[in-house]
Amino acid sequence: MMKAQTIEEKQYLVRFNADTKSHLHVLDPNICLTKCPDKICTIFCPASVYKWEEVRMHVGYEGCHECGSCRIGCPYENIQWEYPRGGYGIVFRLG
Amino acid sequence: MPEKFDCIVVGAGPAGTACAYELAKAGVNVLLLERGEYPGAKNVMGGVLYRKMMEDIIPEFYKEAPLERPIVEQRFMMMDKESAVTFSYKGLEWGREPYNNFTVLRAKFDQWFAEKAVEQGALLVCETVAVECIVENGRVVGVRTDRPDGDIYADVVVLADGVNSLLAKQLGFHREWRPDEVALATMEILKLDKNIIEDRFNLEPNQGCTIEIFGDATKGILGTGFLYTNKDTLSIGVGTLLSGLIKHKIKPYELLEYVKNHPMIRPYIQGSEPVEYLAHLIPEGGYHSIPKVAGNGVLVVGDAAQLVNAIHREGSNMAMTSGRLAAETIIMAKAQNDFSESMLDQYRMKLMESFIGQDLKKYKDATHHFETFPQYFEQYIPMLNRAASQMFTVDGASKWEKQKKIWRDLGSTKQKFKLARDMMKAWKVMK
Numbered sequence: 429m430m431k432a433q434t435i436e437e438k439q440y441l442v443r444f445n446a447d448t449k450s451h452l453h454v455l456d457p458n459i460c461l462t463k464c465p466d467k468i469c470t471i472f473c474p475a476s477v478y479k480w481e482e483v484r485m486h487v488g489y490e491g492c493h494e495c496g497s498c499r500i501g502c503p504y505e506n507i508q509w510e511y512p513r514g515g516y517g518i519v520f521r522l523g
Numbered sequence: 524m525p526e527k528f529d530c531i532v533v534g535a536g537p538a539g540t541a542c543a544y545e546l547a548k549a550g551v552n553v554l555l556l557e558r559g560e561y562p563g564a565k566n567v568m569g570g571v572l573y574r575k576m577m578e579d580i581i582p583e584f585y586k587e588a589p590l591e592r593p594i595v596e597q598r599f600m601m602m603d604k605e606s607a608v609t610f611s612y613k614g615l616e617w618g619r620e621p622y623n624n625f626t627v628l629r630a631k632f633d634q635w636f637a638e639k640a641v642e643q644g645a646l647l648v649c650e651t652v653a654v655e656c657i658v659e660n661g662r663v664v665g666v667r668t669d670r671p672d673g674d675i676y677a678d679v680v681v682l683a684d685g686v687n688s689l690l691a692k693q694l695g696f697h698r699e700w701r702p703d704e705v706a707l708a709t710m711e712i713l714k715l716d717k718n719i720i721e722d723r724f725n726l727e728p729n730q731g732c733t734i735e736i737f738g739d740a741t742k743g744i745l746g747t748g749f750l751y752t753n754k755d756t757l758s759i760g761v762g763t764l765l766s767g768l769i770k771h772k773i774k775p776y777e778l779l780e781y782v783k784n785h786p787m788i789r790p791y792i793q794g795s796e797p798v799e800y801l802a803h804l805i806p807e808g809g810y811h812s813i814p815k816v817a818g819n820g821v822l823v824v825g826d827a828a829q830l831v832n833a834i835h836r837e838g839s840n841m842a843m844t845s846g847r848l849a850a851e852t853i854i855m856a857k858a859q860n861d862f863s864e865s866m867l868d869q870y871r872m873k874l875m876e877s878f879i880g881q882d883l884k885k886y887k888d889a890t891h892h893f894e895t896f897p898q899y900f901e902q903y904i905p906m907l908n909r910a911a912s913q914m915f916t917v918d919g920a921s922k923w924e925k926q927k928k929i930w931r932d933l934g935s936t937k938q939k940f941k942l943a944r945d946m947m948k949a950w951k952v953m954k
Contacts, residue, residue, distance in 0.1 A: 433780055439800065442800055472774070475802060512652075514651040520629070520801055
């Protein structure tokens with residue numbers, strides 16, 4: 429069996445230097461609740477940063493790879509996306 | 524730190540560092556800003572670095588740069604569920620000077636390259652985000668950073684801030700990218716003994732192999748998988764247009780697992796230990812998506828300018844050459860003390876005349892074509908596999924009979940015409 433199959437296991441392989449405040453913000457939580465049945469960000473985000481919790485979107489920014497997919501892929505342009513402060517965020521060691 | 528430089532380069536990837544290196548070498552006072560802890564900390568690529576474009580900047584860099592393996596074989600797999608038709612070229616001329624290309628690990632390589640720019644006299648400042656361009660009277664005059672009192676001024680600013688390119692967007696050089704203009708790639712670095720790598724990929728020490736995987740690697744949606752050999756690791760990944768993931772509701776890391784566990788791939792990576800997981804966007808809009816690349820006091824290079832040839836998985840080379848051409852233009856502009864758009868626009872002309880503009884123009888409709896018509900990946904690759912299986916299986920049927928069976932497998936007359944038309948169309952967008 430291959431190792432590191434789940435996203436949680438994959439994320440353990442990555443070094444993060446998380447800031448205390450998020451660089452990702454859902455602009456209008458109501459849009460996720462009422463207009464977006466697919467909640468497609470919870471599918472395509474490669475780090476599973478977005479998790480739907482019954483009535484709200486939980487944003488686990490600490491594990492973000494800073495790829496930008498959510499900003500581009502959100503069908504309602506409902507994600508405010510910035511870079512983490514200098515030196516914070518993901519730290520790739522190899523690839 | 525003086526508050527004004529001749530030039531500020533935002534982003535210490537291959538494009539930004541190439542630009543800063545060339546400028547510093549020519550005696551231009553250049554600041555290279557990097558938001559990561561070190562250059563490479565935010566950067567990802569499958570791992571192929573092209574010798575020619577790097578050597579245009581640093582001759583014989585391969586004698587000291589941290590490279591993984593020179594590539595001597597490039598394989599292309601047309602993969603179905605449990606079969607693959609593979610095409611390959613292996614040439615030992617690629618294994619000796621002047622080489623063709625190398626695998627690299629970006630965190631190591633980018634640090635080395637930025638260090639070379641520093642040796643030339645560039646000032647590298649890490650852990651600093653350029654949050655916006657400072658615009659005065661319609662011209663870019665500097666950048667606002669996230670440091671206290673963080674405004675820095677320059678005659679010209681080079682935006683090498685990568686695929687997301689927030690600064691070029693802020694200047695109105697492009698709108699937000701569409702999901703079909705970017706590919707989301709996920710990848711893992713897998714640790715594996717170097718002798719095992721060499722045995723499995725049929726390599727001598729200090730030889731490398733790349734494998735591009737089409738078809739079932741992406742479950743038929745437009746994209747590719749890849750498997751590259753490093754010294755004592757493998758890079759395995761898969762990239763698809765973001766629009767494809769959205770349409771098919773596929774989780775990218777599950778697709779990566781699918782590739783890793785595919786019976787055509789698994790034997791290559793068996794027993795390896797994952798040591799890093801990475802995700803990144805690749806700008807794949809091509810020619811039609813190239814934004815405005817020159818304005819008053821500002822130039823855009825590399826991924827930020829969508830300079831990627833997705834068909835040939837070339838990007839780092841275009842990044843470096845665009846950085847070099849931007850530097851050439853700036854040196855000329857400095858000599859005339861004219862940093863206006865009409866002066867700096869010479870960069871765009873140089874870009875379009877170079878292999879970058881030519882190659883992107885050649886494939887300008889390819890990505891869009893293959894995205895619009897999914898049958899190439901969904902139907903024709905499995906069809907090719909069935910044909911090969913039929914032809915090479917010895918079961919007592921005559922070869923004529925086999926050819927007839929393959930012909931029947933192509934479908935009705937109407938379907939055969941469609942296939943012929945699709946092949947013609949594919950030729951048209953690729954030629």
